[in-house]
Amino acid sequence: MSGLISKMIIVSEDEDEGDSNPFLFLGQPVHDSVLNINHDYRYLRMGYYVSAHAETFGVDVTPNCTEIMDAYRNPLLIEKAKRHGLRTNNYRLITSLGSEIDAPAVLFAVNPFTNNSMKVVDSGSKLPGMIKRMSMGARFPVSLHPLTGEVVEIIQMFGESTNEETSEFTKKFYDVFNIPICKLIVQIDDGGVVLNHCEPALKKEVKWDIVHDKVRQIKQGV
């Protein structure tokens, strides 16, 4: 988060943390800036609605809906990451079942409803069937990333994570994407960390003590 904020309210799914919970918040007009704490900002989920509600009332909100969609739609994530100097590999968007594709690869469904969609495919013969399922019969694209390193999942919380090896990357991700809580799927190779995907963290995966500390720091800075 950057910039001076005169007054900010915390809307959190964690009852102990927030000034308001999402259900109450959605029923009220909004006058102050909003920090929206949620483990899941997917479109049509409560985390998304909180940000959308705040935006409709013309106040600053973290994250805003553009940031949410940029992070959660895989091609938008990768293109934005590239523009900001985060490493990515040569992903391809597969849109038809007859596409020529190579294994090994890491696949992600490109629709905002699917969580935990990652599939690692070692064999080329398994790819067509996998893509058919993940694309829901070619209705949605599938994002294919070459497998070149070790696949690692990181829970990112305000730029922090429990994975020291990726701490610099995680901080930069947060600076670029402004998503308070999410799960990052990366590959680690000799060159460092390669971003493949961003999706909601499970609530139980989030280190809420880290979140609480960060929120306290933000509140003190207001």
Added chain:
Amino acid sequence: MKIACFVEAYNFIIKSERIALMKFKSTAESMGHEFEFIYKNDISKIPEYDALFIRATTDPSSSAYIASRLAEQSGLKVIDDPHSIRTCSNKAILHDLFHKNNIPSPESILFHGDYSRETLDTIFTTLGLPIIIKTPYTRFSSHVEKASNEKQFIEISKHLLRKAKVLVLQEYVQSDFDWRVGILRNEVLYLCKYCIPDGGWKVRSKINGKNVWGDTIALSRDSISPGLKELSITLSKCVGNGLYGLDVKEINDEYKVIEINDNPSIYDGYEDTVDGDIYEKIVNALVS
């Protein structure tokens, strides 16, 4: 200039839609522009164009949203832009937008599934019966139901809440037609009546087990009443500067907005019947 028109195969199935798409192409070319249809496997080529016109169904979950956002980031002129897609695709967000901007619309309440006696009483006192129940992602009159009593309301809403976190409950407003006001860059582009079919209660109604569309009656955009024009432009300005289709009820000379849509239907022989220059005006908006 090079205009990309983002479509999906289904856009070419209905003859009147197919002809309208070809009219866009021939109009643009007659004005000296290139006009190419692109599909989701062409998304990576979007930066090669000067403008993107989306005719595939838009929604933040669709490939069209990705195309729109990539085009915006590449500096293209875009219809429909990402903000308009996000706002208009979601009826819960429109509910907020109408309240925030004092847009006259049927009474409505957001509902998360609280079936306490107090909440139910509030709903029926505020909205009366029958009551309209919508999912946020309704389009073409789908996922819009009408409940005539409390038992029906509970059954329908519980069913719809299986897939939606929130529902929009709305006062039922009976009418024979909805005004459809086409708006481009905050000016009236076309005017139609979308009629409710006999025996139905919405523009696309299920009658004797079959989906039936009501008639479309086009009128000159110059014939729009001052009240409807002012309301339509006020609302479109709340969303942006794009291409929109507003659905409005007229009751006793007063207007109530039902919704504002991005990506409005433009079919040959329907919206373009009276004001045939809508193709030229949209192409102009893409290149200027």
